[in-house]
Structure formats: structure tokens, C-alpha cells
Amino acid sequence: MQTKISLEGEWKLQLDKTKQGLAMPFADVISLPGTTSHALKGPKNGDILVDALTDEYLFEGQAWYSKDFEIPVALTGKTCMLHLERTRLTMVWLDGLEIGNRDSLNTPHVYDLGQLRSGNHTLTIRVDNTDYPTKGGHLTSKDTQTNWNGITGRIELQFYSECYLSGIRLDPDVSARSVRITATLEGADTGVIKVSAVTFNSKTAQTRAVQEYNISRGEFSISYGLGPDALLWSDSEPHLYKISIDLSGTGEEASDQHELIFGLREFKTGGDKFTINGQKTFLRGKHDGLIFPLTGYAPTDLEEWLRILGISKSYGINHYRFHTCCPPEAAFAAADMLGFYMEPELPFWGTITEETDEGHNQAEQDYLISEGYAILRAFGNHPSFVMMSLGNELWGSRTKIDTFLKDYKAFDDRHLYTQGSNNHQFVPEVLEHEDFFCGVRFSKDRLFRGSYAMCDAPLGHVQTDVPGTMKDYDEQFVPPAVGNGEDTAAATGDTIQIQYGTEAKTVQIGDASGEWIPRIPVVSHEIGQYATYPNYAEISKYTGSLKAKNYEIFRGRLEDNGLGHLAAKYFECSGQLAVACYKEELEAAFRTRRLAGFQLLDLQDFSGQGTALVGVLDAFMDSKGLVSAEEWRTFCSDAVLLARFPKYNYVSGEHFEAHVELSWYRNGAPDILVLKWALNTEEGTLAAGSSEAGVPAGSNYIDICDLSITLPEVVQMTQAVLSLWIPGTDIRKSYDVWIYPENSSGVLDGVHIFQELSPEALALLDQGQNVLLMPKPELLQNAVEGFYCTDFWCYPMFRSISESMNKPVPVGTMGLLIDNRHPVFRDFPCEEYSTYPWWNIIQNSKSIILDGFDRSWSPIVQTIDNFERNHKLGFLLECSVGAGNLLICALDADKVSGTPEGRQFLSSLTHYMKSADFKPQYRAEGSQLQQLIQ
Known part of the structure; x- marks a missing residue:
């Protein structure tokens, strides 16, 4: 509430890319707060990025800003402070006299200008966005808010009387x-x-x-x-x-x-959970890299942060982890008002070394530690600021890292501290002075996340396991055979090759880490990362500093392959699969009774690092139309109903059994919970009931009841919906299950089946016969492996990393696009996108690469490829050959016929081929097909 003079408005501008120094007179003007890029200053950027958004007026160098201002007589004799809310490296001159320099990337730059005489003065500020004391992270990255130059937020002179207060700190005592x-x-x-x-x-x-x-x-x-x-x-x-x-x-x-x-408030730890004012809480977090495509920099106004955090709140989020960055003051203020647990992170993604280590950079480490203290001083009073991380995926000296933790805790004990996010990835270890642990595994095979990159294999359960709802990670926290000497890390001094950012890197493992059990809260790091195909309709939304040139390139590739007309369907169908994957990922976290929380990557798209479109919201925090906030909250909230059952596909007369439980972190649990449930089909209710359960005091996991339902005899494949709800509340959940008639093993009887397009097969086709071509997937060369789950993060980034590490590359596909109105599905009704009846089928298949073949040939079931390759991939195709008809499906029938869904699919193919509807419109030559299917 000091007297202030705002310096917002027009400033003189001189761009100095090669750092030659200020050349008078100033050649241009700019409006501040803002950035050179947002003001379209400097030459237009000729580079077009494929792996990130393109900053059309990117300027890197020194920019000089100057402004004349007047001091009234009433303010003479008062101490004047210059306050620059957020900027880069600055140096300040007042009336030609050098005042000093500041280098914080996370906190305001404040300069003591002394007591100013009344009258006119000239302020000159040089901002440099090169040669930072550290590489930074998502504060300066092209992948997120760009490496902008300018001054954002408040730019003002603050005047103090001779007697004033400084460094005010508020410590709560609950x-x-x-x-x-x-x-x-x-x-x-x-x-x-x-x-x-x-x-x-x-x-x-x-x-x-x-x-x-x-x-x-x-x-x-x-x-x-x-x-x-x-x-x-x-x-x-x-x-x-x-x-x-x-x-x-x-x-x-x-x-x-x-x-x-x-x-x-009092935010603490209690055993394996966080507590707020003595009550256990569960972190439902998201990653945030300060992505703001319209400006290229983070907003500093409260209203915008209230909007952004309000959207996240509507999706059940209560926690933000800021990846290698710290948001502006307004973000904390909005989080205070809406109720978020905020975790800023030091701007570092690298290795912490000892003074004696080769390549040790003491200046960088000193800078990073000073940034941490600056963050604590600037934002530590906010009740939402409850946690702090030392960086992202750090390596190096655990002893040194722990020393930093100890010093921070001694300086400010209002917050909880972690050594970093996913430090020492394959050989993690809890440090003495850290309050909580954030990672993805306790050792190579003790995983507590649902998906991983191929270069970080083994893969996760969402990617590899038969779908069901049984999975939790509690046995990963405390393995059944702890202490058996297995699954230990390499010895001290060994190196390991890791994924590091968008590259591969060899690092020292450091101190040995054996089998261990966490005794502090564990937060799962960057869970999810399920990619959707781009929505090219978003291109028109990029009306600000950043342009979606990468989207335009991807769209052009698709059109060049003759698939442009499918772009919207690719987006919608891959998106529905991604939502289903997120549901299973999140439910596994809520089922894990030892887990303290998770950090999604992400609720919104990540514009860089290859272009990772992993959100159900786009980069603008707008819904993609894939799932409503209300539906998302059924599996991401402070109260989540969960049904545990082993599979989604059942046979007539089989028993459906499920255990129903409730993850509860709301205030004021009732003494008795009443659950309503029903299993419905389109024809009506198969079973329904209710159950009551007592709620033990202070319990966060409530076992409600067990369901046992004898499924009815059905004559056709039937989809049912298990609905669970607690009357009078917003707590509900639904699951799709499928019931199949009891088919005999001979589901392909009466069909001419071949594994290759042999002379015999061609002869039958010439005679007007119907033929089913089912090449063995493992023998196909011109094909892509079947993989049900959508791609992790984005294919081009992890393809490159895998290749550099000499490891298998990801499959890279993104689910199915199904012509579900086609008569081949009369006995196998399905959606346009991947659903669980397809899991076993796709996992035992390949999709044939149709690039260069006749573009008019449209597969009945097409596998969606990623935006880098853009293969046209056919899983189920049909054509006429000679006088006959050919159905092509690269599926291992022997492996899928042991499942009800596999038998039903094969039966549906058989019935279709025997029907009058089997009249393919596309005509192919046998010789062409033999070249295609090898």
C-alpha cells in the first residue's frame, strides 16, 4: 500500500541482437508490460518449428528499453524502489548512472533508486534473454512459454517513508x-x-x-x-x-x-499421506509448464489465473506441479482463493555435482540455490504454496542434493520439500531431509505408473495388461518378497543411459540403491501421457505470438498421403481411446492405498517436445469435446467410487463379480454410506440393488460391498453398463461390460481361409469364391505391430530417443477408426473407436501399410498412425478379386479364438462372408495384392 507510480505504457525500444551496446537515438517504441515477440518487434522469424509452436517474432539478444518519468514534489525525500514483476537478465540505469543488475527468472527484480529529486528522470533497462546462469527449464524453453524478451506484470516505482517495514513473513500456527x-x-x-x-x-x-x-x-x-x-x-x-x-x-x-x-493452515505429512490441518488429503495434480499460446508468456493478472485454475478445479484437480519453473504472483493468489496445493520447482534439469567432480559448475549451483531462496521470500506467505522441488529428473550427488534440502528446511519450514521430480530414475532413493518422494518406480520393475516410453521399458499396465479394474500399486510399495536380494541397482560408480529431455544421456548412477520401502508420502510423476491425434480445427485459434506451423506441417503430411478427409475422425477416435486410458490410469492411483497423490501429464496439451497432444483440454485450456468435466470427475475427485473386477468381456451365464469401494477425502464422512447399483442394457435392467456400509472414523478407503451377478443367456453380443451411485451426492461411476453368446470353437467353419495369397487362393477367387486372407502377423513385413493403447507422449521424440539408445522404437499408433455401420459388424456391434472387445484382437494382429496403393481403397478397420509417419494402415479390408470376394485380416486367429470376444469377432466375419452383403465395391488385382501383402 505504498505510494506507487506505474511505468506501464509506451517505452522507447532498441534491439541489440549482437550485443553491440545502446546506439542512440532509440529507433522504435513498444508498449510495456509485454514482450518483443508479442509486440511483433524485430525481423520476422524465418524458421518453422516441427517439434513446437513457432514464435513468429523470436528475438534473442539484448533489448534496451527507456522511459522518461516525472517525480512530484510530494515524493521527494522518500526511498524509491523500481519493481519489475517478471523479466529476464536486467541491468538498470537512472539518468545515465548505472544502478545494478538482477538475474532472477522466477521473482521480481527490485532496484533501490534512492531518494529522487522532483522533476524529470530517464530510466533505461537492458533485458538480455541469452547466456542465463542456468539452462533454465520451462521458463525459457521453446517447448512452453518461449524464450521471450521483455518485462511482464507490474512495472512501477514504489515510494517508502523514512520509516518502513521490509521482508514481512507470515507463519501460521493452527x-x-x-x-x-x-x-x-x-x-x-x-x-x-x-x-x-x-x-x-x-x-x-x-x-x-x-x-x-x-x-x-x-x-x-x-x-x-x-x-x-x-x-x-x-x-x-x-x-x-x-x-x-x-x-x-x-x-x-x-x-x-x-x-x-x-x-x-498446516500442511504436513503423516506416514504415507499428506495432511491438511490434521486431516489426510490426496493430491490430484497436474503438471504445468506455463503454456500460453496467445502471448508466449505466463499471465500476471489474477482474473486469468482464476479462469485457468477454475477450469482445472472443475476437472477435480487440487494440485499443480510447475515443471522447472515458478508461476507469477497472481497464480498463487488465485490458488489461495480457489484452494490449490502449489509446488514450484527450481529451473533445473540436469546433474548436481560435488566440487571435486569433473565439469562441476559452482556458479550455476549457487545461482539455483539463490533462486530457491528468492522464491521462498517472494511467494512463501501464500497458503497455497505448500511444496517445493529442487528440479526435474536430477542426477548426481545425493549428498549434495540432501544438503540443499536441509538448508531450505532450516530457512523456511512452512513448506514440504522433495529432492526433485523423478530423480535418479532407475535407481531412486529417499533422502534424509526430504518430506515426500516423487517418481515413477522404486526400482526397474517396481512400477507405480500406468505407461512408459519404450526407452524406459518395461511398459506400464495400461499398455500391456489385459484390461480390467483390479490394478493397484500397493505391492510395488511393499513387495511380497522384500529382501530376497533381487531387483537391486548397479554398484556405486556405474553408469546408466537414460532419456534426458528430448535426447539420451549417459549419467553416473551415484550411490548404490537397493531394495527399499518408502516411509514418506509418494506422489506418482507425470502419469498418463496418452496422445491424441491433432485437431487441425485448432489452427485458427493461434492468433497471438505463437503459430501452429507444426500443425500445418502435420496436416500437409496427412493430405499428401490422401488421408486428409479422415483428420477429424482420427482426432475424435484417438481422443476417446486416450480418455479410456486416463480413466484406468487414474483409477489405479485411487485404488492404491499407500499412494499420496499423482501429477498428470497432462490435463492440457503440451505444445513442445515433439508436439505432445496428451490433454483432454487443448493448449488454451479449452475442452476438446472428448469428455465433460462432470464425467472426468467420476474418476478424479475427492470421492471416487471404484469397482474391482478382472475383465470386461463375459460369456452367457458367467458370474460377474466385483468388489465396490470408495476412495474418500472429503470433509465430514457420514456414519453410514448407501450405495445404489444397477447393471443395464438397452433392453432393460439385468440386476439392481443397494448396499449399506459403515464408515470407520477417519477412513479414506471404504469397502462397501461385493457384487455377484449371474449374467443372462444372450443370443447376440450385448453391451451392459454397470452404474454405481450414492444417492443425494455427485458421487457416481459407470463401467461398460460385454456379454457374448456361447459360440462353438468352429467359428470359421465353411470359410476358405489362407495365410498367404497363394495360387490356390487366387484360383478360388477366379472361380467366384469368397476367401478370407489371414496372414500370420509375425510373418508380415509390410505392416505395423498391433498395439491397443494410444501412443506415449509423441512418436517422433521417443522414436529418436530409442534409436539413439539402440532400443526398440515405440509402435506409435493411436487406436482404431472403425466403419462400425459396415455389415461385417452385424454380430460384433462396436463404436467407431477402440473399446475393450478389441483389446485381444488388436494385440494379436498387425495392420498392413497401404501407402502408395490406390487411395480409393478404404479399410473397414483402419489403425490411426501418428502425425510423423502418417501411414495408411489397414487391419480389416475387403475387395473383389477376379470373380470372387476377398476379406483381409492380419490376425492370429488361434490366439484370439480362446476368448469370447475373439470368437465373436471371427464368427461375425464368417457370417458376413456367407451373407449376400459380402459384395466389396473396391476391385484389386491379385498381383498387386501379392506385392502389398508380403
Whole structure:
């Protein structure tokens, strides 16, 4: 509440790409706050990025900004501070006199300009976005907010009386219902402060009486009581106070005033869980890399962050992990108001070394540690700031990393600390001074995430296991045979090759790490990463600094392959598969009773690192239309119903058995829960009922009941929906299951079946016969392996990494596009996209590459390829050959015929081939097909 002069508006501008120094006169002007790119300054960027969005006016170098301003007589004699909310490396001159430089990437740059005379002055600021003290991370990356040059947020002069307060820190004390206020009295030997508090965002209004405290020069600390009925802050009830602090020196009126937002909360750990004010909580987190395509930089206004976080809240998210970056002040303020647990991270993605190690960079490490302290000072008062990470996927000295943790905790114990996100990936270990652990595995095979890249294999259960809802990770936390000497890491001094960013890297393992069991909360790192095909309709939304030239390139590739007309279907069908994968991933996390939370990658698309379109929201935080927020919350919320059953496909008369449980992290659990359930088909209800369960005090996992339903006899493949709900609440869940008639083993009887297009097969076709060509998948050369799950992150990035590490490349496909109205599916009704009846079929198949073949030939079932290859891939095709008809399906019938869904699919093929509907419109020559199918 100091007197301020805003410096927003027009500034003189001089771009200095080669760092020759300021050349007068200034050649241009720019409006600040803002960036050179957003203002379209400098030459247009001729480069077009394929692996990220393109910054059309990217400028890297030194930019000089200058502005004249006037100091009124009333402000002479007051100390003047220049406040630059967010920028790059800066150096400041006042009236031609050098003031100093600042290098924080995460916090405001503040300069003491002294006491200014009245009249006109000239301020010159040089901003450099090159040669950073550290590589940074997503603060300066082209993959996210770009390496912009400029000044964003508040640009202002702040004036202080001779007597003022600095470094105000608020420490909550929940047990005493008070706040400890620590600050430094500047410019006077003694003073008096008056403290008061009032709620401002709660239904319950509270005004606390003014209290006076006598203070002395230097640092002081006082306790201000909020009363026994003080409201507590949490993600579900984010009650806030405005704390007013008025200072008056001896014999003076109020000379300094501050109003700070405060939340009374206690965020701690209790065993394997986090607690908020003594109650266990579960982190439902998302990764955030500060992606803002319209500006290329993070917003600094409260309204925009309220919008962004409000969208995340509507999808059940209560936690943000900022990947190698820290958001501006407004993000924390919005998180305070909406109730989010925020985790900024130091801007580092690399190796922490000892002073004696080769390549040790002490200056960089000193800078990183100073950035951490700056973040704690700048944003530490926010109740939403509850956690901090030292970086992303760090390697190197565990001893050194632990020293940093120890020092931070001693400096500011209001937050919980972790050594980093997924440190020492294959050989992780909990450090002495870390409060929680964030990773993806406890050792190479003890996985607690559902999906992985091929270069980080083994793959996850969502990618490899027969679909069901039984999976949790509790046995990974405490293996059944701990201490058997197996599954230990390599010895000290060994190296390991890892995926590092968009490349591969060989690193020292460091200290040996054997079998271990976590004793602190564990958060699963960057879960999900299920890719969708691009939605090219989004291109028109990129009207700001960044352009989706990568999307245009991908669209052009698709059109060049004659598949442009399928783009919208590719997007929709791959998206539906991705949503189903996310549902299973998230439910596995909620089923895991030892897990403390997860961090999605991501709820929104990630524009860089190959272009990873892994969100159900686009990069603008707009819905892609794949799943509603309401439906998403049925498997991502503070109360999630879960049914455990081993499979989705059943035979007539089989027993469907499921255990129903509830993950509960809401306030005020009832003593008795009432569950309603029903198993329905389009024809009606197969079974229904209700069950009551007592809720043990303080329980977060409630076992409700077991269901046992004898499935009816059906004469055709029937889809049923298991619905679960708790009346009077928003808590509900649904699962699709499929019931099949009991088919005999001879489902392909009466059909001419060949594994290759032999002379005999061609002769039958010439005679007008119907032929089923089922090449053995393992023998096919011109084909892509069947893989049900959609691609991880994005194919081009991980193809490149796998190749550089000499490891298998990912399959890279993105599910199915099915002509589900085709008569071949009369006995196998299905959606246009992949669903669980297809899992065994696709996993035992290949799809034939049809590139260069006649573009008019459209597969009945097409496998969606990624945007780099854009193969035309046919799994199920038909054509007429000679006088006959040919159906092609590269499937191992022997392997799938042992499953009800496999038998049903083969039976449907048989019935179709024997029907009058089997009249393919496309005509092919046998010799062409022999060249194609090898």
C-alpha cells in the first residue's frame, strides 16, 4: 500500500541482437508490460518449428528499453524502489548512472533508486534473454512459454517513508489459531504497528480487533491471535483473511501500510499421506509448464489465473506441479482463493555435482540455490504454496542434493520439500531431509505408473495388461518378497543411459540403491501421457505470438498421403481411446492405498517436445469435446467410487463379480454410506440393488460391498453398463461390460481361409469364391505391430530417443477408426473407436501399410498412425478379386479364438462372408495384392 507510480505504457525500444551496446537515438517504441515477440518487434522469424509452436517474432539478444518519468514534489525525500514483476537478465540505469543488475527468472527484480529529486528522470533497462546462469527449464524453453524478451506484470516505482517495514513473513500456527508476523523495521529506532484481520471470501464473516505492538529497529517477531473460532484454509474450504499491518514511527502518523492475504493452515505429512490441518488429503495434480499460446508468456493478472485454475478445479484437480519453473504472483493468489496445493520447482534439469567432480559448475549451483531462496521470500506467505522441488529428473550427488534440502528446511519450514521430480530414475532413493518422494518406480520393475516410453521399458499396465479394474500399486510399495536380494541397482560408480529431455544421456548412477520401502508420502510423476491425434480445427485459434506451423506441417503430411478427409475422425477416435486410458490410469492411483497423490501429464496439451497432444483440454485450456468435466470427475475427485473386477468381456451365464469401494477425502464422512447399483442394457435392467456400509472414523478407503451377478443367456453380443451411485451426492461411476453368446470353437467353419495369397487362393477367387486372407502377423513385413493403447507422449521424440539408445522404437499408433455401420459388424456391434472387445484382437494382429496403393481403397478397420509417419494402415479390408470376394485380416486367429470376444469377432466375419452383403465395391488385382501383402 505504498505510494506507487506505474511505468506501464509506451517505452522507447532498441534491439541489440549482437550485443553491440545502446546506439542512440532509440529507433522504435513498444508498449510495456509485454514482450518483443508479442509486440511483433524485430525481423520476422524465418524458421518453422516441427517439434513446437513457432514464435513468429523470436528475438534473442539484448533489448534496451527507456522511459522518461516525472517525480512530484510530494515524493521527494522518500526511498524509491523500481519493481519489475517478471523479466529476464536486467541491468538498470537512472539518468545515465548505472544502478545494478538482477538475474532472477522466477521473482521480481527490485532496484533501490534512492531518494529522487522532483522533476524529470530517464530510466533505461537492458533485458538480455541469452547466456542465463542456468539452462533454465520451462521458463525459457521453446517447448512452453518461449524464450521471450521483455518485462511482464507490474512495472512501477514504489515510494517508502523514512520509516518502513521490509521482508514481512507470515507463519501460521493452527494449534494456537494465530499468525506469527516477522519483519524488519527500517529507518527508525522504534515504532508501533497495528495489526487487524478480516475474512473476505467466506460465508462466515469475521473481523478481528486491532492490536498494537511496540517494535525496535531490525528484525522483530510478534504473534497475532485470530481467535478460537478462526477459519482454516484447505483445498475444499479455502478461507482467507486480509491481514492489515500499519506502521507508525515514534511521534509519526502511519508511515507504512501493508495488506497481505493469509490462510491459516498446516500442511504436513503423516506416514504415507499428506495432511491438511490434521486431516489426510490426496493430491490430484497436474503438471504445468506455463503454456500460453496467445502471448508466449505466463499471465500476471489474477482474473486469468482464476479462469485457468477454475477450469482445472472443475476437472477435480487440487494440485499443480510447475515443471522447472515458478508461476507469477497472481497464480498463487488465485490458488489461495480457489484452494490449490502449489509446488514450484527450481529451473533445473540436469546433474548436481560435488566440487571435486569433473565439469562441476559452482556458479550455476549457487545461482539455483539463490533462486530457491528468492522464491521462498517472494511467494512463501501464500497458503497455497505448500511444496517445493529442487528440479526435474536430477542426477548426481545425493549428498549434495540432501544438503540443499536441509538448508531450505532450516530457512523456511512452512513448506514440504522433495529432492526433485523423478530423480535418479532407475535407481531412486529417499533422502534424509526430504518430506515426500516423487517418481515413477522404486526400482526397474517396481512400477507405480500406468505407461512408459519404450526407452524406459518395461511398459506400464495400461499398455500391456489385459484390461480390467483390479490394478493397484500397493505391492510395488511393499513387495511380497522384500529382501530376497533381487531387483537391486548397479554398484556405486556405474553408469546408466537414460532419456534426458528430448535426447539420451549417459549419467553416473551415484550411490548404490537397493531394495527399499518408502516411509514418506509418494506422489506418482507425470502419469498418463496418452496422445491424441491433432485437431487441425485448432489452427485458427493461434492468433497471438505463437503459430501452429507444426500443425500445418502435420496436416500437409496427412493430405499428401490422401488421408486428409479422415483428420477429424482420427482426432475424435484417438481422443476417446486416450480418455479410456486416463480413466484406468487414474483409477489405479485411487485404488492404491499407500499412494499420496499423482501429477498428470497432462490435463492440457503440451505444445513442445515433439508436439505432445496428451490433454483432454487443448493448449488454451479449452475442452476438446472428448469428455465433460462432470464425467472426468467420476474418476478424479475427492470421492471416487471404484469397482474391482478382472475383465470386461463375459460369456452367457458367467458370474460377474466385483468388489465396490470408495476412495474418500472429503470433509465430514457420514456414519453410514448407501450405495445404489444397477447393471443395464438397452433392453432393460439385468440386476439392481443397494448396499449399506459403515464408515470407520477417519477412513479414506471404504469397502462397501461385493457384487455377484449371474449374467443372462444372450443370443447376440450385448453391451451392459454397470452404474454405481450414492444417492443425494455427485458421487457416481459407470463401467461398460460385454456379454457374448456361447459360440462353438468352429467359428470359421465353411470359410476358405489362407495365410498367404497363394495360387490356390487366387484360383478360388477366379472361380467366384469368397476367401478370407489371414496372414500370420509375425510373418508380415509390410505392416505395423498391433498395439491397443494410444501412443506415449509423441512418436517422433521417443522414436529418436530409442534409436539413439539402440532400443526398440515405440509402435506409435493411436487406436482404431472403425466403419462400425459396415455389415461385417452385424454380430460384433462396436463404436467407431477402440473399446475393450478389441483389446485381444488388436494385440494379436498387425495392420498392413497401404501407402502408395490406390487411395480409393478404404479399410473397414483402419489403425490411426501418428502425425510423423502418417501411414495408411489397414487391419480389416475387403475387395473383389477376379470373380470372387476377398476379406483381409492380419490376425492370429488361434490366439484370439480362446476368448469370447475373439470368437465373436471371427464368427461375425464368417457370417458376413456367407451373407449376400459380402459384395466389396473396391476391385484389386491379385498381383498387386501379392506385392502389398508380403
